[in-house]
Amino acid sequence: MIKLDLAGVTPFLDKSEWQKTEPVAAAHEELVTKYGIDCGYTSWLNLPETYNRNEFKRIKAAAEQIRSESDVLLVIGVGGSYLGTRAALELLRSPNYNLSAKHTPNVYFVGNNLSAEHINEIGSLLRNKNFSINVVSKSGGTLEPAIAFRIFKDFLESRYGDIGARSRIYVTTDRAKGALRQWAEKEGFTSFVIPDKIGGRFSVLTAAGLLPMAVAGIDIDQVLAGAFDAMKTYTEDTSFHNAAWQYASVRQSLYRQGQNIEVLACFEPAFRYMGEWWKQLFGESEGKGHGGIFPASVDFSADLHSMGQYLQDGARTLMETVVSFETFRRDIKIPALAEDFDGLNYLAGRGVEGINQAAKRATVKAHIDGGIPVTEIILPDMNETAFGWLTYFFQLSCGLSALMQGVNPFDQPGVEDYKRNMFKLLGRPE
Ligand code: PA5
Numbered sequence: 001m002i003k004l005d006l007a008g009v010t011p012f013l014d015k016s017e018w019q020k021t022e023p024v025a026a027a028h029e030e031l032v033t034k035y036g037i038d039c040g041y042t043s044w045l046n047l048p049e050t051y052n053r054n055e056f057k058r059i060k061a062a063a064e065q066i067r068s069e070s071d072v073l074l075v076i077g078v079g080g081s082y083l084g085t086r087a088a089l090e091l092l093r094s095p096n097y098n099l100s101a102k103h104t105p106n107v108y109f110v111g112n113n114l115s116a117e118h119i120n121e122i123g124s125l126l127r128n129k130n131f132s133i134n135v136v137s138k139s140g141g142t143l144e145p146a147i148a149f150r151i152f153k154d155f156l157e158s159r160y161g162d163i164g165a166r167s168r169i170y171v172t173t174d175r176a177k178g179a180l181r182q183w184a185e186k187e188g189f190t191s192f193v194i195p196d197k198i199g200g201r202f203s204v205l206t207a208a209g210l211l212p213m214a215v216a217g218i219d220i221d222q223v224l225a226g227a228f229d230a231m232k233t234y235t236e237d238t239s240f241h242n243a244a245w246q247y248a249s250v251r252q253s254l255y256r257q258g259q260n261i262e263v264l265a266c267f268e269p270a271f272r273y274m275g276e277w278w279k280q281l282f283g284e285s286e287g288k289g290h291g292g293i294f295p296a297s298v299d300f301s302a303d304l305h306s307m308g309q310y311l312q313d314g315a316r317t318l319m320e321t322v323v324s325f326e327t328f329r330r331d332i333k334i335p336a337l338a339e340d341f342d343g344l345n346y347l348a349g350r351g352v353e354g355i356n357q358a359a360k361r362a363t364v365k366a367h368i369d370g371g372i373p374v375t376e377i378i379l380p381d382m383n384e385t386a387f388g389w390l391t392y393f394f395q396l397s398c399g400l401s402a403l404m405q406g407v408n409p410f411d412q413p414g415v416e417d418y419k420r421n422m423f424k425l426l427g428r429p430e
Helices: 021-039 053-069 083-091 116-125 144-167 179-187 207-215 221-236 244-258 269-286 308-313 353-367 384-405 415-425
Strands: 002-006 073-077 105-110 131-137 169-173 190-193 261-267 294-299 318-325 375-380
Touching: 002 053, 002 244, 021 244, 021 384, 053 131, 053 207, 073 144, 073 207, 083 105, 083 207, 083 269, 083 384, 105 116, 116 144, 131 144, 131 207, 131 221, 131 353, 144 169, 169 179, 169 207, 169 244, 179 190, 190 207, 207 221, 207 415, 221 244, 221 384, 244 384, 261 269, 261 353, 269 294, 269 384, 308 353, 375 384, 375 415
Parallel strands: 073 105, 073 131, 131 169, 169 190, 261 294, 261 318, 318 375
Antiparallel strands: 002 375
8 A cells, every 4th residue: 555665765874774674673572562561552553453343333323423413523632632533534525624515514623722712713613503522532631622621511501401412422531541531421421432552642543533534424444444454564564675664764764864853745735634643643752852853744835935945955954754645536627828928838738736746756856866865655545545554554653663762652751841830820739
């Protein structure tokens, strides 16, 4: 499914160094044994095979229920409880999903910031609309979604009464721990589980992502089928042909050479939130002990007009990963003009997609020539199986790469510091 084109990166690498299989094989072993068995947090490794079929049926039934009674699904969550869902929605439906004509509910995201402006705006969009809430939080206690849940639960109750509201609340959280789980049990909200050994940023293929995806009409069977194929491929192939092994090895070799920023690029605007999801996955997993590759993302060709200069000519501490698709969902031809005012008649009759692909080839070549190592990830289609495959590929590569760097991919001690300060300022009781 994925093709990894390393032609633009190998000239920058010492072959005898980056092609060593032992470090990545050892990282894979450590992922499966130490982190899988001893510390946990690796159930995502075999999730596409072991996921709970009964829960999966319940997700589909809940999605059907939401679609039948709501114009809007409000997804409340932050970080790993939000970014993957939004990435799937934008990539597989559209960044303009809410504006398009469709038979599925609009999906609004809240609880991913502390902006009263944003909360109020979403509130006003709900006027005269039937809506349901899916609150997603693994810990069940994160401040942003907790505040949004209080506010929108209030909205829901004032619209439908306590009992009516209760049946429109869908909770996705830990199996046993956390305030949200207790609340769901007490009030009888429909609830789903983010399995114990799956942390937030590795949870997109659990109910955290699957319920809102299904509501938006995304084929979640195909998402899991893609992830399953990726799992089989990357866990059975223990040779250096394994694309996840190669990607992890390339990143870590470049990092050791001083390339400490990775820019993820795509020429499809629908991919933008995949970049956001990817940044959290790699940034929170690897940015530790004052080290790690800083993940950035760009949306081409738009960002060629803003970041293009830096990429081409700025400090040479970058590596770039370009994702592209071999087929496109639709194309549009450039019209001819009787008088060639803009000088574009040489393009008349050609599809915009062909021009987009030429822009990609030209950019990749210019960046390589300009001293940026470029890895290309090529997927056949922009569809559900590709999404499932790609998320699994990135999760596994991320786990391997972090372990090769010598850090625990699954904790995030650094995010506690600002919280301590904030809670102190807010006067939270000890
Ligand atoms: O990866 C992680 O665990 C975190 O970044 C979480 O996704 C994020 O903090 C949201 O946490 P929760 O789902 O517990 O509300």
